[in-house]
Amino acid sequence: MSLKNLQGRVAWVFEEDDYDIDLIVGVSNIKITDLNELAALVMADRAPGFAATVQPGDLLVGGRNFGYGHPHYPAMRAMRHLGIAGVVAESFSPGFFRGEMSMGFALVTCPGIVAATQRGDALVVDWAAERVNLPARALSLPLQALSASERGMLEAGGLIPYLKLRAARAQGQTA
């Protein structure tokens, strides 16, 4: 299996370091599980109408330690519901990274990305070449390679299919 390259526009640049992603839907809404309800709350405070601007495959760009705090799932569930395909950030907070990778959501560590890009830019994440390309700016930045298990999890589409795959492999070895 190989990872599919990500190709999309930058839907938003979260420039701040240590960004708490619960703010995306509002901390008071983290117990909401209905996706339409959550999607309607996305960025309501800082960019009303944001949802309507997202196209399937769009990406978010984040600063250093993106996802710091208590990163609950609703924010990125809502973003995925809108069509967001992944986040490219300077670096990720480990709890956020673990949680969202287990959802099969692509997180790309790419130092330098915040300064290099703006909202609306086209981004290409080339996993094989380990680069994030910004064609319109004739820029290409290195991305931090995934570990074998992280890659396996993304390829499988998240923790559940990955665990099933590993269980099947283990069974194949003993049979």
Added chain:
Amino acid sequence: MPHTMTEKILARASGRASVRPGDEIEARPDFVIAYDFPGYTDVFFREAREEFGIDKVSSPERFVLFIDHMVPAATPKEEELHRVTRAWGAAQGVPVHERKGIGHQVSAELGYAQPGAFIVHFDGHVSQLGAFGAYAFGARKGILEGFVSETLALAVPPTIKIVLTGTLQPGVMARDVFHHMVRVMGPASCAFKAVELAGPVIDAMSIEGRQTICGQAMFLGANTMLIAPDARTFEWLQGRSLLKVEPVYPDADAVYERVVTIDVTALEPIVVVPPSPANTQDLSKHLGLEVHTGYLGSCASGRIEDLRAAADVLRGRQVKPGFQLNVVPTSQAIMVQAAREGLIEVLAQAGAFISSPTCDYCFGRIATMADGQRAVSTGTLNTPGRMGSVNSEIYLCNAAVVAASAIEGRIADPRPYLLGAA
């Protein structure tokens, strides 16, 4: 070969003679711990059954569930979630503890926090069991692997050693030390690493203080944080043991990725300023700022020494009229101890509103702030909106600062009260 505590614990849990940072291992948790929360436990139960066909978890004695959020329930939906949790526990033979306190504390009280144990939870604040020498890790969704398999796949993290030297000044508490570590080292400085904490400050520190510090490891980015057990640890654990494992200690020549020494002698009480737990600043910079509400509780603070500190400040004094001071002991056992010591009486006479243990004050489910209100809090996090309106603010600080601020209605220095100068 010399090893860190982390390496020794993960080697035993994975059945290997030794492990090194970066090794990809399959480790068997000694305990799988969770509290019920919508989108977490209810989903894990369903996914284990529907996706993996697991009707019964393997070795249910390794599992324990807590009902500590949404206690008491305020809506039928919340109570329904708790009912699902109780039913799952009963069907699986897994204990479900409720109304005993915040799970991370009660886990320790019940004997799950054994030195040398490997423990997994979805919530990272479980790292506070590291205060007893356990490797306790918040795997988030990854805990599901513990429900459907005997082992969890993980990479052995590098270990960073933090040595705390010097002497704490009066009025400076464990959580000031932790926030100072974030200030000195940076909020992502230990990302994806294990931290082992040592030094004379730790040696002299109470178990409660160690729990406070270890429980917030995530705000340094760390997977977890642990402290080698000592006489104080074993004394605390007397009569509380659910697991027979050998305690582990770091080898004197263990290899750390980094050793950081932080002297705390000059440390003053701090406040962590919104919007992020990364913003540690000296209390003295913020004295006099008007505050409307105070929260003393949470899995980070709210233990007996926090209650004692607050009572020392408030004894014979009054909370400013109009100020809302909420005091929530972290567990029932702590509440009983506080009652026995007369602390409840002191706090209630001063005008504190005292609740039975619950997580709910920490995330604004109750005692919710309106626009423009500002809290001093010993909770875990100061994200705008965590305790109510997104236009309210949370200043994190130690229990004595909460108490002093409650008297003045402004962010206040507790030291004059503690030293009898106020």
